[in-house]
Amino acid sequence: MDLNYSAEDIAFRDQVRAYLDANLPKDLQQKVLNHKRLSKEDFVRWHKIVAKQGWVGTGWPVEYGGTGWNAVQRHIWEEECARAGTPPILPFGVNMVAPVIMAFGNEAQKKYYLPRILNCDDWWCQGYSEPGAGSDLASLKTRAERQGDHYIVNGQKTWTTLGQHADMIFCLVRTDTGARKQEGISFLLIDMKTPGITVRPIIMLDEDHEVNEVFFDNVKVPVENLIGEENKGWTYAKYLLGHERTNIAAVGRAKRELQFLKRIATEHLKNGKPMLEDPVFAAKVAMLEIEIMALEVTVLKVISEDSKRRGPGPEASMLKVKGTEVQQMLTELMVEAVGPYSLPFDRHYLEGQEAHSVFGDDDAAPLASYYFNFRKTSIYGGSNEIQKNIITQMILGL
DSSP, X not given: OOOSOOHHHHHHHHHHHHHHHHHSOHHHHHHHHTTOOOOHHHHHHHHHHHHHHTOSOTTSOGGGTOOOOOHHHHHHHHHHHHHHTOOOOOHIIIIIIHHHHXXXXXXXXXXXXXXXXXXXXXXXXXXXXXXXXXXSGGGOOOEEEEETXXXXXXXXXXXXXXXXXXXXXXEEEESOTTSOTTTTEEEXXXXXXXXXXXXXXXXXXXXXXXXXXXXXXXXXEEGGGBOSSTTOHHHHHHHHHHHHHHHHTOHHHHHHHHHHHHHHHHHSXXXXXXXXXXXXXXXHHHHHHHHHHHHHHHHHHHHHHHHTTOOOOTHHHHHHHHHHHHHHHHHHHHHHHHGGGGOOOOHHHHTTSSSSOTTSOTTTTTHHHHHHHGGGGGTTTSOHHHHHHXXXXXXXXX
16 A cells, blocks of 8 residues: 555645635634533534535545545545544444445435435434443344334433434344344334433533433334344444444544644653653653554555445454554543643533633643543443454454
8 A cells, every 4th residue: 555645635635724724613623622522513513514515425425425535535634634623523424324324225215314414414323232232232122113114112222422412313123032133133213302212311420421321112113214124233233333443543633632642741841851751651652653653554454445345344343442542542641741730620621611721731631531531432332352352253263
């Protein structure tokens, strides 16, 4: 793989930079760069700005409203968005359920849902994990019983990210209790306004409402909301998880945060010298930088394979493992760099109610919260232990 940008790639990068410079609202940029919390309005606002340009579906085929960009162009876009400090385009609609609808949905589903996903007319959330079915997702117990032209859904999902804002949820449900557990699962699209759905917040250690429990009590779902064939949902779920794990790597953000880490490690002192001059700490930063470089090369390879319509393979599990390890290492070294300055908790600053932290160090104020939040990354999307099993079986053949 040629890792040098061509003249065309450089011109494209310049075009992207000019667009971001002209269109990224400064208040959103400062929230991202300063590790503050983003509201629903922040996410939707940026999504609609990008949608107006026609650049939301970066990996989508042109016939569905996508950009038609190649793998290198998509990588440049993600890298430049991270460099500039844009809010993320949330993956649940664009990068998770949309590829499933494109690959396995019928024409009516594609025609209705895909334009709405591109324009953020619907906020999507993911209904996969349950209290007894996390990494062992095939053990899910949420039931969907066919009654005429509807399914009746009963059960519970948990760790539903930003489900309190959602208009739609894509759910794995059990439609055949007598089959092998992977073979009795179906993939349903459910309107969150349907009677019988209750969303209960899960408040995390940093007092943030990011995840939820979702309960289904005799929820009536039209059969037309079934994706593909009944009892074939496990196939679709694996396809979706491949896309999720590829995107979890977040190389562009890691590169931006590496520069932030180096800056604060230069400004904070140990024994009268910058932390970055401490040999042990500097060695950790150097090793992290090497890991990020290797991760970037692997991401480019996997994206290139996906562009050939092969779909993400088991290599996506490699990206998930290494990408989340890198993210956690970054947050660990940030806290180490600032030491006790990361300890105070300033919720008002995190939520943008104050321009500066009351404790006097705006860089350090969010870092403990940032660190704790990123403990989740090695668990969601299938825990890293599960991903290593996939790598062992599918790549190493053991």
